[in-house]
Amino acid sequence: MTTAPIYEARNISKNYGSVVALQDVSLHVGAGEVLGLVGDNGAGKSTLVKVLSGVHAPEAGQLLLEGVVRQWDSPHDALELGVETLYQDAGLAPHLSVSANVFLGREVVKPGLLGKLGFLAQKDMDTRAHEGLERVGIAVPASKRSVTQLSGGQRQAVAIGRAVSWARKVLILDEPTNHLGARQAAEVLVAIRAAKAKGLGVILISHTLPHVLEVTDRIVVMRLGKVVADAPTSEFSADSLVKTITGVLDARSGG
Amino acid sequence: MNRASKTLAALGAAALLLGVSACGGGSTNAEAESPASASSDKKLTIAFVMGAVGDPFFKAMKVGAEEAAREENVNLEWQGSDTEYSPQTQIPFVDAVLAKKIDGLVLIPTDPDALQPSVAKAKSLNIPVITVDTTVNDRTDVSAFITGDNEDGGAKAADALAAAMKYADGKTYKVAVGSSSATTTTGIGRMKGFESQIAAKYPGIKIVDKAYSQSKPEVANTNVNNWLTKYPDLAGIFAIDGTNATGAASALQAKNLVGKVALIGYDAYKENVDLLKQGIFTAMIAQDPAQEAKLAIKAMVSQIKTGKTGIESEVVIPNVTMTQENLGETEKYTYVE
Amino acid sequence: MDQTALLFLVLVAMVVVFTVINPIFFSSAVFANILQDWGPIVLMATAQTLVIVSGGIDLSVGAALGLSGVVSALAMRELTASGQSAWSAMLLGVLVAGAVGLAVGLVNGVLINRVKLVPFIATLCTMGAALGLSLVLTGGTPVAGGPAGSIQFSSKTYLGMFTVPIIVVTVIVVAAGLYLHKTRFGRWTYAIGSNQFAARGAGINVESHLYKIYALSGLLSGLAGMFVYLRLGSGSASSGVGQELSAIAAAVIGGTSLLGGVGRLAGTVIGAFIITGVLSGLIIIGVQANWQRVVIAALIAVAVGAQGLSNESLRAK
Structure with missing residues (x-):
């Protein structure tokens, strides 16, 4: 069900000093498509996420959102245009409430002069945060609660719920099921499917290969800063995927 | 020296060491009065290493030192840190002058222990040392020590306070004393003199x-504010140093008690003299730093030329009590800015 | 129990104890004395609360107070000598003091954002530099000769204890409280202190926000410098020395966590009252001067310890 790419990276290269992190990397994701991005530690996945989300600028290559070349000066730029990222283990500000986290960086202010002074419409945000999370299938306790009072699974659910409910075009999830129990991980997969149904292009970075095989439409495998495989998920078995990641099986490409 | 800013200067020095030591060496402040010409008349050179160039107390001292140097026809090397009263900043200046083959050293040790090795070093170079205002613990190698007398100053403050309160036997007068810290030696001396004079007379x-x-005027102000509340019949205050003077003066003004509570200050800084003129200070104890320096130069010249200072090993320059009434003749004791 | 309410009870208990020992304590005159100390401390403690909530610390607030007091005193002296009125001199003083404080805060911002120093080191450097500069400018002696009547103006009380500067300080603190707790600016401050990476990921410009926070901290300290000037009628380099610790203590007593992300300005305000109240109280009940510091230190330990305990009980629930 791949359509024209909603988000595309063309020939991206990125170095850290003399260390080459990404070399001529190209990938794309379509609207309503879930793309799996896998690879061993040090394959360059995290660097690629940072380029895609606007944390780092690439040395070479282009980013195209809906066919238009874009340059991100900060994550803020990417967010503005609908590219939402859930970073690994860093999603939430623990001392803030659930709704404050959901609206972080996008706070709703009161109407009129008070709003111009930056006064927050807190009640409005509390209600909307709760509704927004429910809509993407996240069962979250009261949105006034502080995140410190939530369990690890609940926190991750809030982080994902936030990303899904804000993403307008692209959703990038970096290891969203890390440290989660089976039931909570399943909830995350539900949220990913909700995002797909919403017509978002989803990029899922994960070490948990069964999840990747279960939820994605297509898989890109990276090794040592390069893309070594890009094929529909149906072409991989658990075994062949592991072999491609480790380099036992030679690269093949398709899609 | 400005005893009020002693602790402050030490703090400042510490902060500077911590904060901006990376920004390069401290400035030197050498002011050779007349460049040593090494001429045939073999003009003597006397180095005077004091506490802090910027402090009016030392500026007043410099006036006296220069006058004596002119009269005795010697070169004067006036040396010291810009603003910091601390051994860390002073010792390099002492080392520098000792390296220059001077004929005599007049020293205001910023610390009685820390400057002891510098005195020993001078002795080993056969350079005589006279200390002024403060001294080192072991005075074996010091030819003479000239100082103002803090105990005498405290006693004079008691007299001035009694006079201001129109003291009469049989009546009771409540007074309070604002000091800088429990460890400032000058403050201890003044307090001792003040207390024993009261006990005696x-x-x-x-x-x-x-x-x-704690060397902060706002803390002194808090102390006095609360005294004035706690003792509505407080008759007098002895502000032992500059910060206490500032704090007490502002408290009396704020509570509209100027003239009703006698206030005795210490050290004739210009601000203090102004407060005296305005009637906020009832009286003030002034030292005579110019006289101390003058005597030190003359004694040093005598020591170099004759091997004797011609004065006692410890000379105490008496203090002056300044009041509005005698200001005409005592205003000259104001420390130059 | 709500921590702020708990803290308020500590304050009330303190007032009761002092009053029982010496009834004079419960008087508008003593409260006026306490407010005079509270003014500058609460300004610096407010600054400190903002900074600490954002995950930093500002050691330069005391030195900024001293420097701004000195520089504005010099400016006011010039203006007064040129024959200008006391009002215009005082207005200039407020502006200069605020500007000097702001400048100190911006230097902190540059050191933290550009030079990448941790806040502790960055503000330690500016503390040393500001204190050194004050000494250089004054030679250690107070700068008087400003507008006549400034002491009388700043000490004239309404309702027995409220002076004009105290009313101004109260307005500033209330505004800062609203700003911290009710606006986007405050929300971002908490977010940065709670998890800087999450804040960045949410599109918040952390650097620019830190500039604002440290600038604001400097500005408030500068105004504290003007407050002290008005109270003393002179600017002194030694004013404010060591007061950064009182400001930090007030914030911490008030429940602000040095780890960032946690704190309420109401707590800080009460913390500042406890610190300054105990100072006057100990003088009024006649505790010997050297013991006062010991008592204050013990009080901080007790106040912070009690809150640690109540946090534990909160977590156990």
Whole structure:
């Protein structure tokens, strides 16, 4: 069900000093498509996420959102245009409430002069945060609660719920099921499917290969800063995927 | 020296060491009066290493030193740190002058222990040393020590306070003393003189409170504010140093008690003299730093030429009590800015 | 129990104890004395609360107070000598003091954002530099000769204890409280202190926000410098020395966590009252000067310890 790419990276290269992190990397994701991005530690996945989300600028290559070349000066730029990222283990500000986290960086202010002074419409945000999370299938306790009072699974659910409910075009999830129990991980997969149904292009970075095989439409495998495989998920078995990641099986490409 | 800023200067030095030591060496402040010409008349050179160039107390001292140097026809090398009164900043200046083959060293040790090795070093180079204002613990190698007398100053403050309160036997007078800290030696001396004079001459004066300003005028102000509330019949205050003077003066003004509570200050800084003129200070104890320096130069010249200073090994320059009435003749004691 | 309410009870208990020992304590005159100390401390403690909530610390607030007091005193002296009125001199003083404080805060911002120093080191450097500069400018002696009547103006009380500067300080603190707790600016401050990476990921410009926070901290300290000037009628380099610790203590007593992300300005305000109240109280009940510091230190330990305990009980629930 791949359509024209909603988000595309063309020939991206990125170095850290003399260390080459990404070399001529190209990938794309379509609207309503879930793309799996896998690879061993040090394959360059995290660097690629940072380029895609606007944390780092690439040395070479282009980013195209809906066919238009874009340059991100900060994550803020990417967010503005609908590219939402859930970073690994860093999603939430623990001392803030659930709704404050959901609206972080996008706070709703009161109407009129008070709003111009930056006064927050807190009640409005509390209600909307709760509704927004429910809509993407996240069962979250009261949105006034502080995140410190939530369990690890609940926190991750809030982080994902936030990303899904804000993403307008692209959703990038970096290891969203890390440290989660089976039931909570399943909830995350539900949220990913909700995002797909919403017509978002989803990029899922994960070490948990069964999840990747279960939820994605297509898989890109990276090794040592390069893309070594890009094929529909149906072409991989658990075994062949592991072999491609480790380099036992030679690269093949398709899609 | 400005005893009020002693602790402050030490703090400043510490902060500077921590904060901006990376920004390069401290400035030197050498002011050779007349460049040593090494001429045939073999003009003597005397180095005078004091506490802090910027402090009016030392500026007043410099006036006296220069006058004596002119009269004795010697070169004067006036040396010291810009603003910091601390051994860390002073010792390099002492080392520098000792390296220059000077004929005599007049020193204001910023610390009685830390400057002891510098005195020993001078002795080993056969350079005589005279200390002024403060001294080192072991005075074996010091030819003479000239100082103002803090105990005498404290006693004079007691006299001035008694006079200001129109002391009469049989009546009771509550007074309070604002000091800088429990460890400032000058403050201890002044307090001792103040207390023993009261014990000896003014049985009716009762010291009801003592407090420390920690060298901060706002803390001194808090102390006095609370005294004035606690003792509505407070008759007098002895502000032992500059910060206490500032704090007490502002408290009396704020509570509209100027003239009703006698206030005795210490050290003739220009601000203090102004407060005296305005009637906020009732009286003030002034030292005579110019006289101390003058005597030190003359004694040093004598020591170099004759091997004897011609003065006692310890000379105490008496203090002056300044009041509005005698200001005409005492205003000259104001420390130059 | 709500921590702020708990803290308020500590304050009330303190007032009761002092009053029992010496009834004079419960008087508008003593409260006026306490407010005079509270003014500058609460300004610096407010600054400190903002900074600490954002995950930093500002050691330069005391030195900024001193420097701004000195520089504005010099400016006011010039203006007064040129024959200008006391009002215009005082207005200039407020502006200069605020500007000097602001400048100190911006230097902190540059050191933290550009030079990448941790806040502790960055503000330690500016503390040393500001204190050194004050000494250089004054030679250690107070700068008087400003507008006549400034002491009388700043000490004239309404309702027995409220002076004009105290009313101004109260307005500033209330505004800062609203700003911290009710606006986007405050929300971002908490977010940065709670998890800087999450804040960045949410699109918040952390650097620019830190500039604002440290600038604001400097500005408030500068105004504290003007407050002290008005109270003393002179600017002194030694004013404010060591007061950064009182400001930090007030914030911490008030429940602000040095780890960032946690704190309420109401707590800080009460913390500042406890610190300054105990100072006057100990003088009024006649505790010997050297013991006062010991008592204050013990009080901080007790106040912070009690809150640690109540946090534990909160977590156990």
